Amino acid sequence: MPQRILLVYTKAGGGHYAMAQTLHRLLTQLEPEAEVRLFNFFDVGPRWIAQAIQDGYNFAVNKQRWLFTVFQAFYQTRPAIQTFARVLGMRLAPAINAYxxxxxxxxxxxxxxxxxxxxxxxxxxRHQPKTLTxxxxxxxxxxxxxxxxxxxxxxxxxxxxxxxxxxxIPPENLHYFQTLIDPKFxxxxxxxxxERLRQLWGLHQPYTVLVTGGxxxxxxxxxxxxxxxxxxxxxxxxxxxxxxxxxQQLTAFKEKHRLENLVVFGFTQQMYELINLANVVVSKAGPATIAEVLSLHKDLIICDYVWPQEHGNVELVRHEKLGYYIRHPKKIAAKIQELKTRPPERKTLQLKNEIERLAEFILQL
Structure with a gap:
């Protein structure tokens, strides 16, 4: 009987959805007869809950960081987390269970x-399906x-x-797989x-800076x-x-000043291609972005992070000299000018990506 595998995610932060998408693709490639579904559990509940959690997360992180900090300060103990989950479960559980x-x-x-x-x-x-987080x-x-x-x-x-x-978490319940990013990286x-993409996107200058933030x-x-x-x-x-x-702001700025060296994307599925073409990437401290940039041996400048879960990412990059943490735009521009004119000081990190081994592990559960 073909396996039925459910990949549970939300869009409160891009990394959860990206991981689910990558695993979905790999699982269906490795076992085509398996039925593998992506499931955003907020899609089956009241719309206001999705707006409060997903849209609220994105708003707080990017617009009102203090709100996210207050929420995280509350969210520091098991009882607080379990209470919040039970409150949400009262509205979501029947629809999720029906699915x-x-x-x-x-x-x-x-x-x-x-x-x-x-x-x-x-x-x-009742059915006790095998589970893995x-x-x-x-x-x-x-x-x-x-x-x-x-x-x-x-x-x-x-x-x-x-x-x-x-x-x-007992050691027998922990499974270590390095890095876990899309295998194309x-x-x-x-x-x-x-070269074809450089011509297509009009990247005619010898040095490219990619600015991205999820x-x-x-x-x-x-x-x-x-x-x-x-x-x-x-x-x-x-x-x-x-x-x-x-x-719209950047597009208008480009047109007003006739800036041929400025290329603006909205949402794109071509981050692999863009990171490949870049010499340096300026981003926030998302773990997947850091791993993707370092896997392709590009210079990395982190200019922002979400406390507390991304603080460790910044400390790792700084301590291991894998990139730079610079917040101010003028100082970022100065560092890029410096990187452009002399070899980088950073270490090269050899990352072993085990996402395909993880997909095989899931199929063998």
């Missing part, structure tokens, strides 16, 4: 920390990933393994394809662009994600 009864998965893979909530659902308690915060995961000490977890770094053990873009773009993107476009001999590529206001 599970309809699909009847024999494996549930969590790409978002909701295993402790799903465990109480009637379908899960893939921790998408690579270097410094929060306690809410490890509330359920009975579940099995995949972690992608020694730092995350230590944090999981500190939160009382294992090797660079072929030179002919890279789905919402970087808060400092516009100020940074104004500093960068004046540097000689560089292309400035900005990914705005879903931030239409930023996209």
């Amino acid at each position: 599970l009864e309809e699909f009847r998965p024999d494996k549930i893979i969590y790409c978002y920390p909701v295993n402790h909530g799903f465990r109480r659902l009637p379908y899960v308690r 893939v921790v998408t915060d690579i270097f410094s995961p929060h306690l809410y990933w490890f509330v359920d000490t009975k579940d099995h977890y995949v972690v992608a770094s020694p730092e995350a393994y230590s944090i999981a053990r500190r939160h009382r 294992n090797q660079p873009l072929p030179p002919a394809e890279a 789905g919402a773009g970087l808060k400092i993107s516009f100020r940074l662009v104004k500093e960068l476009v004046g540097l000689e001999g560089i292309n400035v590529v900005v990914v705005c994600g879903y931030n239409q206001r930023l996209y």
